[in-house]
Amino acid sequence: EDKVVQSPLSLVVHEGDTVTLNCSYEVTNFRSLLWYKQEKKAPTFLFMLTSSGIEKKSGRLSSILDKKELSSILNITATQTGDSAIYLCAATNTGNQFYFGTGTSLTVIP
Amino acid sequence: GAGVSQSPSNKVTEKGKDVELRCDPISGHTALYWYRQSLGQGLEFLIYFQGNSAPDKSGLPSDRFSAERTGGSVSTLTIQRTQQEDSAVYLCASSLATIGPGRSSYNEQFFGPGTRLTVL
Numbered sequence: 001e002d003k004v005v006q007s008p009l010s011l012v013v014h015e016g017d018t019v020t021l022n023c024s025y026e027v028t029n030f031r032s033l034l035w036y037k038q039e040k041k042a043p044t045f046l047f048m049l050t051s052s053g054i055e056k057k058s059g060r061l062s063s064i065l066d067k068k069e070l071s072s073i074l075n076i077t078a079t080q081t082g083d084s085a086i087y088l089c090a091a092t093n094t095g096n097q098f099y100f101g102t103g104t105s106l107t108v109i110p
Numbered sequence: 111g112a113g114v115s116q117s118p119s120n121k122v123t124e125k126g127k128d129v130e131l132r133c134d135p136i137s138g139h140t141a142l143y144w145y146r147q148s149l150g151q152g153l154e155f156l157i158y159f160q161g162n163s164a165p166d167k168s169g170l171p172s173d174r175f176s177a178e179r180t181g182g183s184v185s186t187l188t189i190q191r192t193q194q195e196d197s198a199v200y201l202c203a204s205s206l207a208t209i210g211p212g213r214s215s216y217n218e219q220f221f222g223p224g225t226r227l228t229v230l
Binding site for chain 1: 119147221224
């Protein structure tokens with residue numbers, strides 16, 4: 001059964017902390033892994049990873065894919081209250097089907 | 111176990127035809143969302159159902175789009191007079207209640223595998 005598992009389920013940190021969110025997948029004919037940030041109605045796209053070992057960065061956020069371990073991490077450094085959100089991970093297959101994790105809820109306390 | 115299911119998994123249609131996409135949420139989940147994922151873009155919110163409340167239709171891109179949720183369970187997204195720009199993956203998600211960050215309000219959101227719509 002194809003699936004994506006995220007951990008932790010929820011996380012509460014203080015401003016300035018660094019957090020690491022985990023995503024593991026078991027998807028046949030895997031194509032890519034995507035990270036989203038969801039604050040309100042629709043998740044906003046963060047990263048798409050297709051190659052193993054290549055880090056993608058955007059400001060204080062970075063992510064990397066490990067195809068050998070079938071996993072990905074999302075790092076957020078110097079967290080701010082605006083980083084409070086649910087972070088979703090999704091894996092796609094070559095048939096363009098999406099397999100989402102249930103998300104990690106991040107709360108950043110001032 | 112039974113997760114969110116969507117049907118069909120793939121749909122190819124001709125421009126101008128109507129299509130219906132179906133979502134079966136997890137039993138007992140009161141919240142149901144429809145999203146659209148176009149090539150190279152993020153998820154676009156379409157519509158949100160919460161229990162017996164009036165749905166939030168603020169994301170529907172035009173009046174050709176409509177959705178209903180019968181009996182608080184199965185939902186159908188209908189696109190009338192399809193256009194080529196409607197081609198996308200349509201995703202459905204359900205949860206116990208409203209999605210939001212923070213331990214007090216967070217409820218896990220479960221996504222279906224999506225329906226890939228291609229309008230020729």
